[in-house]
Amino acid sequence: MNLESGADRLGDVDSATTWLLESHDVSSPPTQTELRHLIRFREATRHLVIDDNQITREEWAASTAGPRFTIDPQSLDLQPLATGLRGVVAHYAKAVTDARSDGSWVRLKACxxxxxxxxxxxxxxxxxxxxxxxxxxxxxxxxxxxxxxxxxx
Ligand SMILES: [Zn+2]
Incomplete structure (x- = not known):
């Protein structure tokens, strides 16, 4: 969400559907519950970037709703098992954990x-x-x- 303009690509089902299709090739519109889940995950990630402490870590981990992964036998990378909206959350959850382990996390900041x-x-x-x-x-x-x-x- 853009706090200044109030614009939010996840602000309603139509906006979220457009973003999911453009960014993740997910064509089915999210349910209200899925949209709330995605927004909760986004805001938990933002709070983790702003203040990386035990509480925000626990909130962030809970917001991922326990993504499941498999291991790609070629690259030995973790790959999200879920598809659709749960797969999108798993994709970003993996990006966060990768950034924390490769050291690039310190470059993620809040304006x-x-x-x-x-x-x-x-x-x-x-x-x-x-x-x-x-x-x-x-x-x-x-x-x-x-x-x-x-x-x-
Ligand atoms: Zn700014």
Whole structure:
């Protein structure tokens, strides 16, 4: 969900169906229960990115609803067994656990703009990125800092 605009690709069944088809080739519309599950998982993942502590870890693990995996005999990678919406959650759950084990998790951050909190991957060389987008949230922050300095002078 975009906190600033209120737009949410999972905001209703029609929006979620479009996103699932475009992003995951899942063509069947989610039920309201499935949609709530997907939103719960997304928000638990966002909270885990914002504050990685025992509570958020437990909430995140519960939100995955116990995805089951099999092992690909060629690559020895874990592959989600579920299809459809449960498969989508399993796909992202695996991405989170992979990121935590390969060290890339530290690059997943929440935007420092409290009105945004968009989760983003920090590609900066020294992992110093604070904003989902320098053009949007970064520029706004610089403008606020500039105005604050201007007000003091
Ligand atoms: Zn942002």
């Amino acid at each position: 420092a703009n409290p009105a945004c909190l968009w989760a983003f991957y920090d590609r900066s060389r020294n992992r110093s990125g604070n904003w989902c987008s320098m053009d949007v949230c970064g520029s706004r922050s610089k403008m606020r800092t500039y105005r604050a300095k201007d007000d003091r002078s």
